Amino acid sequence: MKRESERSPGTAFLIQIFACEFKMSVVVRPSPSIETRVAPQRPETILSLKNVGKGFGSGVTRTEVLTNINLNVREGEFLAVVGFSGSGKSTFMKLLAGLETPDTGQLLMNGLPIAGPSPDRGLVFQNYSLLPWLTVRGNIALSVDSVFRSWPKAERRDHVEKFIEMVGLGHAAHRRPHELSGGMRQRVSLARTLAMKPKILLLDEPLSALDALTRSVLQEEILKIWEEERQTCVMITNDVDEAILVADRIVPLNPGPNASLGPTFTVELDRPRRATELNHNTTFRGLRNAVTNYLVAVRQKNRDDEAAASTAPKIELPDLQPRSLALPRKSTTNRPIVTS
Numbered sequence: 150m151k152r153e154s155e156r157s158p159g160t161a162f163l164i165q166i167f168a169c170e171f172k173m174s175v176v177v178r179p180s181p182s183i184e185t186r187v188a189p190q191r192p193e194t195i196l197s198l199k200n201v202g203k204g205f206g207s208g209v210t211r212t213e214v215l216t217n218i219n220l221n222v223r224e225g226e227f228l229a230v231v232g233f234s235g236s237g238k239s240t241f242m243k244l245l246a247g248l249e250t251p252d253t254g255q256l257l258m259n260g261l262p263i264a265g266p267s268p269d270r271g272l273v274f275q276n277y278s279l280l281p282w283l284t285v286r287g288n289i290a291l292s293v294d295s296v297f298r299s300w301p302k303a304e305r306r307d308h309v310e311k312f313i314e315m316v317g318l319g320h321a322a323h324r325r326p327h328e329l330s331g332g333m334r335q336r337v338s339l340a341r342t343l344a345m346k347p348k349i350l351l352l353d354e355p356l357s358a359l360d361a362l363t364r365s366v367l368q369e370e371i372l373k374i375w376e377e378e379r380q381t382c383v384m385i386t387n388d389v390d391e392a393i394l395v396a397d398r399i400v401p402l403n404p405g406p407n408a409s410l411g412p413t414f415t416v417e418l419d420r421p422r423r424a425t426e427l428n429h430n431t432t433f434r435g436l437r438n439a440v441t442n443y444l445v446a447v448r449q450k451n452r453d454d455e456a457a458a459s460t461a462p463k464i465e466l467p468d469l470q471p472r473s474l475a476l477p478r479k480s481t482t483n484r485p486i487v488t489s
């Protein structure tokens with residue numbers, strides 16, 4: 150199948166029309182005769198990790214970061230990976246993006262090995278990484294121009310404007326990154342990646358550098374965009390509440406070294422979801438407890454195992470008893486004791 154960047158504008162247009170038609174057929178109830186013929190389809194696996202392992206360094210300085218990672222991501226799902234700092238979340242994401250190659254196992258997209266970075270897998274980093282000399286519009290246009298080179302200029306321009314509006318930055322399109330707040334910069338970063346129309350959106354802790362208020366506003370915006378686009382999305386986060394708000398499934402990454410994935414937690418909450426409404430929801434609270442308890446327990450086990458396996462000599466403390474060095478008092482008056 151041709152990649153988006155290789156398709157002619159006409160083909161892309163036809164595909165869009167087809168996509169619209171398809172959406173309509175989902176909304177319109179099919180006739181009984183069709184219902185009997187068409188079986189409900191399970192979404193296809195778009196991304197597959199089989200026994201993936203990754204480490205850094207060599208000899209005694211070698212660290213095995215990820216071990217035996219097995220995961221299938223289904224087309225159109227929102228999957229969240231949660232884990233503690235240093236467990237290997239960014240390494241995991243770099244593997245999905247094709248920025249790192251696995252030492253062992255296989256990483257497949259639509260059944261084919263991931264051989265390097267591709268606009269099919271759009272990555273949004275924790276740090277915005279915008280080009281400082283370009284405006285909001287210029288930063289987004291740069292990626293659109295490089296991915297959709299064959300599109301007519303006017304079409305590319307409209308495409309850029311659409312994504313500027315989508316993230317609510319129409320009023321700031323002419324500004325450069327240093328003239329934007331952290332939340333606005335992350336919006337540009339998100340728009341730049343979304344505008345490339347990746348088949349999979351990879352979000353590597355995109356909100357963790359933001360203050361709590363901006364973070365919750367952007368959480369809802371990402372969710373709203375995803376609910377409209379229904380693009381396959383993998384998000385890394387250290388915030389369990391955030392994971393439950395956005396995801397269909399949550400997979401914990403156990404603490405490293407040799408981090409592997411924990412059990413899958415399915416988020417059975419109706420969409421659209423709004424953070425303010427979830428706080429009182431018993432399913433939300435139960436899931437938050439289950440995921441948090443799992444992470445805390447697995448970290449404690451990891452620490453206990455490390456302590457038990459440690460070959461460092463155990464330090465025996467001497468059995469010392471404290472002795473009072475105070476001089477016996479000669480009188481009961483409150484005169485200060487002069488020592489020199």
Ligand SMILES: Nc1ncnc2c1ncn2[C@@H]1O[C@H](COP(=O)(O)OP(=O)(O)OP(=O)(O)O)[C@@H](O)[C@H]1O
Nearest residue numbers: 205206212214232233234235236237238239240241
């Ligand atoms: N290129 C590299 N070379 C050597 N070690 C690396 C490299 N990249 C990551 N590591 C090591 O791998 C381990 C996991 O790092 P990683 O950044 O994936 O964790 P993380 O869970 O994303 O952490 P954080 O949440 O703090 O960003 C760390 O011990 C880190 O030092």
